[in-house]
Amino acid sequence: MSLLKLKNVSKHYQIGDITIKALDDLSFEIKKGEFVAVMGQSGSGKSTFLQVASMLAEPSSGSIFLKGKNVTNFDEKNRAHLRNKEIGFVFQQFNLLAKTSALDNVALPLLYSGDCEALRIKKAKEMLDRVGLSDRTKNAPNQLSGGQQQRVAIARALVNNPSIIFADEPTGNLDSKSGAEIQKLFKKLHQEGKTIIMVTHEKYIAKMAKRLINLKDGKIVSDKKI
């Protein structure tokens, strides 16, 4: 059974008189445990694809199914709950809260799912341990290297045990050594059975995925196993 299914999804932006079809009648399906890399030139619709598939943005038309359930018409509140429970985000810019400890950053999604403080701290500590930062829990982002920051962000994405992890160029802001560490971490997550959708524009990073999708003008032009 598919975990996430996009059916004839379109996303249009209106700029003046021009309608931009960021996603054009796109259909896509991902099964549990898959590791998908999404590639394409800038303007190909990668980011929009990620936003729509991860419930950040609403599609103009088409439907989205998560775990077989039609979630297309969820309101903003329910989408927020859905993102909180089912989806983990890893961004290119890390997007950690400044001047806030790694522990608090990781615990942030748990705050919105309503866990009690003791449980939040316990789960966040476990996650930081899992990404190898158990000795950096008190450090604020500016006291961490780029690679460490991204690992904190990954711990945050994992902390609510989501069904899918969306990663938007997770190594794009890192030097090659830190980038390699992050790649290794994603590989490990995949081996542990996590479902991952990763947007990237670098071939060698896409290679660690098991399936590669190429986007062009808001359409999937190729979809192959590697």
Next chain:
Amino acid sequence: MEIKSIFITAIKALWVNKTRSVLTMLGVIIGVSSVVLLTSIGTGLQLYIEQQFADLGANTLFVVPGNPFGDGGGLGNHETAFIESAQGKIKRRYLDKILRDHRDIITDGAATGYSTGEVKYKNETKKITLLGVTANYETVNNTEAVKGKWFTKNDEERSKRVVMLGPKVAEELFGKIDPVNKQIKLEGQNYRVAGVLETKGGFGGPSFDNYIFLPLNTLFDDFNSELIDNFSFKIKDETLINEAKKRIENTLLGENLDKDEFSVFDQTQLLETISSILGILTTGLGAIAAISLVVGGIGIMNIMLVSVTERTREIGLRKALGATPDVILVQFLFEAALLSVAGGMTGVGIAYV
């Protein structure tokens, strides 16, 4: 998500940006403290003056020439002119008549006349206001002697040359020397200092502390005056004030005085006039201070706006991680409310200090 955790989140968000939070609060702190400070100065002044009047006693009635309260309640040129023309109309004997006729409700009454003159002690000379009073001025107007003793009824009837000094006059003429029983010169005549009065202060106008008090008859004899400035009456009971007022008015009208040539009032009337002036003053001060509060409020709005713009990333992130729009809204409301409350309280604290 519970309200409590949103609240804690808001506090944390403020805490990590301490400088921004403090700067935001600064406007409110200054605004609130100036409002509190200025209004309390006004109110304090009002209370002080009310206290001064309360010292006179709530059961005191005054009779003055003319109609100082007029129709508009103020002292216009018209009213002042009337007072001057009516000045000589009130006679000393009316006091005795009122006291005699209404003994049942008026316990005592004092008369005051005034003149000006030059006082001299050794090499110190000073232009001064002289208040001629009946001996019972002490009890009727609650003015006690701190040194020496008030001159007596006997002294007054015999036009003896004794004086009571206001505390400021005593200080200026005598310095550290005890003035009691010393001789001073008023317009060249020798007078004995019988005592020094307690400090009374003035209500922004002339201060009684600067006056020299002498027996009314002495003033009439030595200064060639017959002018009565006012009568003050002690009424048996506060509830009888209106009754007494009416009776005094009738007695004076019976003495061929015109309605406009005198007025009888109690201190509440005087107090109301002064209070209304002070009320306007306090409101004015408050309004000025309110401007700074408004500026402070706009400051908070401004910084909140900037910080929302600045924090779109943070808001976006929080939303991506599962914060509903309500939760974000409540968090920002909490932040703004906390800043305002904390700023306001600090402002009150500063004003209090």
